[in-house]
Amino acid sequence: MIRILKNWCLVLISLVILEQLTAQDKSLAKLDSLFSHIESNNQGMGSLSLFKAGKPYYERAIGYADVSQELRATPDHKYKIGSVSKMFTATMIMQLVEEGMLRLDDRLYEFYPEIKNAELITISMLLQHRSGIEEYLKDVQPIQLANPISRQQLLTRIKQGSAQFKPDSKYVYSNSNYALLAWILEDITNQSYTELLAEHITTPLGLASVMVGNRKSGDQNFAYSYLKTEQWDLSVPWDMSWAFGAGEISATPSDVNIFLNALYNGKILRMESVQQMKDMNEGYGLGMFAVPFSTSYGYGHNGRIEDFSTSAYYFEDFDLSLCYISNGEVMPTNEILIAVLSLANGLPYEFPEFKEKKAIAVSVETLETYVGNYISATFPLDVKIFVEGTSLMAQATGQGSFTLTAVGDGEFVFVSAGIEMTFDVDSGSMTLKQAGMTNVFKKE
Helix, strand or coil: CHHHHHHHHHHHHHHHHHHHHHHHHHHHHHHHHHHHHHHHCCCEEEEEEEEECCEEEEEEEECEEECCCCEECCCCCEEECHHHHHHHHHHHHHHHHHCCCCCCCCEHHHCCCCCCCCCCCEHHHHHCCCCCECCCCCCCCHHHHCCCCCHHHHHHHHHHCCECCCCCCCCCCCCHHHHHHHHHHHHHHCCCHHHHHHHHHHHHHCCCCCEECCCCCCCCCECCCEEECCCEEECCCCCHHHHCCCCCEEECHHHHHHHHHHHHCCCCCCHHHHHHHHCCECCECCCCEEEEECCEEEEEEEEEECCEEEEEEEEHHHCEEEEEEEEEECCCHHHHHHHHHHHHCCCCCCCCCCCCCCCCCCCHHHHHCCCEEEECCCCCCCEEEEEECCEEEEEECCCCCEEEEEEECCEEEEHHHCEEEEEECCCCEEEEEECCEEEEEEEC
16 A cells, blocks of 8 residues: 555656646747747847746847847857946945945045045945936937046046935936946955956856956957847947946846846855845835836846846746846837746736837927927936927937837837837926836926
8 A cells, every 4th residue: 555655646746747847848938939929020139048946947049149240149149238237346345345344334435535425425325326426427428438438537527427416315326326336346455346356256156258348359259239220220339438337247148147146045145235235225225126027026137238238137936037138129128028027937928919109290390399308317317309300309318319200199209229208298298118117207
């Protein structure tokens, strides 16, 4: 009898394992179908890495790393990850805190007393974008970003910026905070940001592909970014000195996933420190956002630089992490993440049909009512709206201008970047939607 029971137990265990493997196969097949659907409809280019229980679960690259050379993208290609770099900077700051070399309540005055309100601003405020220090990219023209900037020139821009609000009174995203944090790292340790990243994160984790700064000449494993018009147009590359500490890192999606799993499982920081980073204040922690999905929250960061768009999050409840990097965005990155998370967790999901809204004609007189400079407390850049010929144009601070297409009463889109703008003339406001984010602007 005992032998029979054992045999039945083995059968039941085998059936459970078989059912799990079958569910996994279906999930992977659906993910493959999703990315084939996106690629065949020319709705994006990029690379995904998905980890479960700390191990690689699925990876897929679509489109091209280099369109002109017809070089297909692979999971081994590096991409610029933009502001996801802030997680690496914040982690290294917390390592110094753990070592007793820095405190979260230390004042900026101890390092850069010439910054406005430096005597009131703490390290914690810098980490949480609560310093009031103005965005150093404000009023930067696109042509400037292609040329290098020195540390002293960047620091001068930050010093000359205005104090936007009383420190710790609110949250306003500003890259200036993370440039300063990176310099503080260097000042305390007498090492370069590159050396610190290698010593404390990339070498211990075996992330050989992660790099800081400009791409090396002839590096075939580095993807370019593109803007979709009638074709894929190559984006003008930044000199990465402009992104120092705030967005200077390039990596593969798998590299980022390894980092996420190490961070959230206490392998490069104590779990008490990780919990401090996860504590949100107006939606932002110490170098990370929290995003909802289903009944859970994921912790991580988004990043945009040139026309690269990155999202990297760890969902503790699912023991799942993902990093998707787009180097050519049409279907918004956030929508792709929702699809991936749904399919990976066996939740219902219907593939998009990619129907475009039809353009409508709008008189120049009507377009003129939308003209102005729009500002938002939740968006780091101003947006200038102007009329050129018979078209309504938009230009964010430091970015190139682009043509808006009217699709409704006060509704405009820029399809290739997944941008939707809705104007309310009576209130003088504009609502911008992109990559799952909504920001409300007021006309100055």
